[in-house]
Amino acid sequence: MAGNSFGEFFRFTTFGESHGPEIGCVVDGVPPQVPLSAEDLQPWLDLRKPGQSRFTTQRREDDAVRIVSGVFEGKTTGTPVGLMIANTDQRSKDYSEIAEKFRPGHADYTYWKKYGIRDYRGGGRSSARETAMRVAAGGVARQVLSHFLGNKFSLRGALIQMGPHTLDRSRWDWSEVGNNPFFCPDPVAAEEWANALDAARKSGSSFGAVVEVVAEGVPPGLGEPIYGKLDSDLAAAMMTINAVKGVEIGDGFAAAAYSGEENADEMRMGENGEVQFLSNHAGGILGGISSGQPVVVRFAVKPTSSILQPRRTVTIHGEDADIVTKGRHDPCVGIRAVPVGEAMMAIVLADHLLRHRAQCGVFPESTLP
Secondary structure (H helix, E strand, C coil), X not given: CCCCEECCCCEEEEECXXXXXXXXEEEECCCCCCXXXXXXXHXXXXXXXXXXXXXXXXXXXXXXXXXXXXXECCEECCCCEEEEEECCCCCHHHHHHHCCECCCCCCHHHHHHHHCCCCCCCCHHHCHHHHHHHHHHHHHHHHHHHHHHHHHCEXXXXXXXXXXXXXXXXXXXXXXXXXXXXXXXCHHHHHHHHHHHHHHHHCCCCCCEEEEEEEECCXXXXXXXXXXXXXXXXXXHHHCCCCEEEEEECCHHHHHHCCHXXXXXXEEECCCCCEEECCCCCCCEECCEECCCCEEEEEEECCCCCCCCCEEEEECCCCEEEECCCCCCCCCCCCXXXXXXXXXXXXXXXXXXXXXXXXXXXXCCCCCC
């Protein structure tokens, strides 16, 4: 199967299946002498791992990452960084009843039509289990970004909508993201979401979600003006995440309703001699190149397809059938998509930082006096 790698200068390849013995990835293009240890990566994996609340799958995985190559005496060597995570809590028997049925909303049918074979145990390669390795690779990318950009760089994500339930941006508080199981920056909304998701979970249904990821301290100049646009690569990165069906940069689709005057991010010279933008409708990217403002990406995640409500389907033998997907599943996959979205943004930004250095010889800086 092709298509298991992402990135150009900072490039990673994942391998493994949901119910295989291990999953892993190889991260290539990591500059030498970047501080890196498993302890640098584990906190990000801990945010994504399953079984941390009643609102996520109860599959129990430690997601303990091992670095098997590319690091010597606590620093990267410039060679490929190999990462491995053991699968320890597979229950393949949960899927025996659907071995010959296609689950609606899943990749079962398309995989079968493409390859003539499919791993029905948790979806095999199409399972969101693969995203653990993206988070690990994203942790490496964060180390690269911090190494070159310092403390001024930050990258955070939040869940801003669950099903039809939104939040109040006037109550937005980043410190609240770690205080609830939804990565929600609005504490009032988080309580409301808990009740709503409990009801959906108990009825055997599920919710979709919208995730917002924001990177601050991104220098101006990252990205290319045509085919290597920073925003096009970010959109591609988010669209590779399981269950993602839409991406927007900055105000995105809402900008279609603005006038030209409303949408323009006007500028003035600041007291420090640098350009200051008076708004950020463009999400920190103009003409495919970062402007120095916060980079803002939003993506929509469809409702979990594995539900306990009976659905109509067909079998591999061409027979009509009904199906109930048993097992341990997230009632809202968007929750654990937050750290995955963060990881993919970190990977794209690290890639473009290294691409810029290769082309221009220096890291981007403001060229204005």
